Amino acid sequence: MSFLWPWALLGLLALPLLVWGYLRALPRPARTAALHPDLALLAQASRRPRPLRRHLPALLYLGALTLALLALARPTAPLPLPDNRTAVMLVIDVSRSMEAEDIAPSRFVAAQEAARNFVKSLPEGARVGLASFAGYAVLNTPPTARHERVLAAIDGLGLARRTAIGDGLLEGLNALPERGPDAPAAGGERPQAAIVLLSDGRNNSGSEPLDAAARARQLAVKVYTVGLGTENGDPGGVPWGGFLGGFDAETLRQIATTTGGRYFEARSADQLSSIYRSLGRSLGWTVQPREVSGLLAALAGLLLLASLAVSELLVRRIL
Structure with a gap:
């Protein structure tokens, strides 16, 4: 906390004087003695405690x-305020391995529910969009303040083969304001932007994920990555997409580190929802001093x- 008129704090120096004056005004024991005819009554009155209240x-x-x-x-104190200039893109892996049921009821259903929680936790007016990727990337909806559109797009997601993490990251990046393919890597003040990318597998198609992360860093976009799956990465017998070893934690961590974001691991549906709710309460907000x-x-x-x-x-x- 800081003060616009700090000189006014000098008035606090008068408070000890008020306390001293109050204590001085309290009744004090008499300096002289007086005879009283009823000694028992006087003793009872002297034993009556003076309550602190x-x-x-x-x-x-x-x-x-x-x-x-x-x-x-x-x-003045720093207070969180909605930031309607910030745009956030959700980028979700929709490869067929998301059908795995090691996270109940399935990874895909858990990811959809967590994405809904994220959108609902954003402040009203915050811009959010959705992109998805399997063997190729799709822009489901660009950043918009109409959150019901994003919720409808989340409900309409479907699964496909293979995993193109790099393409998904680039699709989300290109959808952000002033971050398209023709945007210069530096120069000019852009509105703040962030990407939340979830994957349960390893890149086996399309662009190199770390090259996409380098582009995001050049455009000042933080990427928050989430690895989804149980500890051993067992997809429950799903044979397609080359998915056998769980999500690529190292690549996801490097993407987040390169762009200044954070990396998370979700081993259950509750943990995934908690991660997304936490991100929704930090992204789309700005801390500003207010009186x-x-x-x-x-x-x-x-x-x-x-x-x-x-x-x-x-x-x-x-x-």
């Missing part, structure tokens, strides 16, 4: 005053009201 109104008032002085200094004076002032008002209420309802009963 009699000081609660003063503590609440002190807290209210502290928050009011902080609000006067116009504090929070109003919030602190409101809290100060609540503490002041609480101080008055406690003083009226509790302290008077004690006294």
Whole structure:
């Protein structure tokens, strides 16, 4: 937290003086003795404890005053805000190995559900698109703020043979604003963009994935990769597409590292959905400093009201 008017914090130096004045004003023991006819009654009165809650109104008032002085200094705090300029592309592997049921009910169904969770977790107005790849890549829908279109495209995905991770990455990259095939590798300010790529296999067709990752880095696009499958990578007897050894963790990790993104592994449907929800809560948002004076002032008002209420309802009963 920082302050636009830090000089106003000097007012906090007066708070210790107020505390000292409050303590000085508290009743003190009498300096002289007096005779009392009923010794038993006097002893009973002297044993009556002074509850700490009699000081609660003063503590609440002190807290209210502290928050009011902080609000006067116009504090700012970094807050997450929707970023409608950022575009995100989901790139999903739809090779036939996605029919494997080592992740219930199947890898394909789990991937569809996780993609839906991702879209639903994005802020309203954020642009998101969908591309898919098997032996070739398809742009299912370009980045759009109409999330229902992307959800419909996810529902309409189908499976095909082979795996072209590089082509899928390039398809998603070309669909991003100002990142098409003719876009210069450097120069000019582009809107922020990211790709979330999921695969359960190894590249056996099309472009080299690391070459596509180098292009993404040149265009300032972070790629977040997700490897999907169980530990041994057993596709459950699926014989097509050359899939025998599970996803290519090393290639997926290098893609993420090259572009400044992150690599994830999903060994279950719940883990996959958790990864996508986490990405949806970070991508499409931007952290910007915002003044929070109003919030602190409101809290100060609540503490002041609480101080008055406690003083009226509790302290008077004690006294």
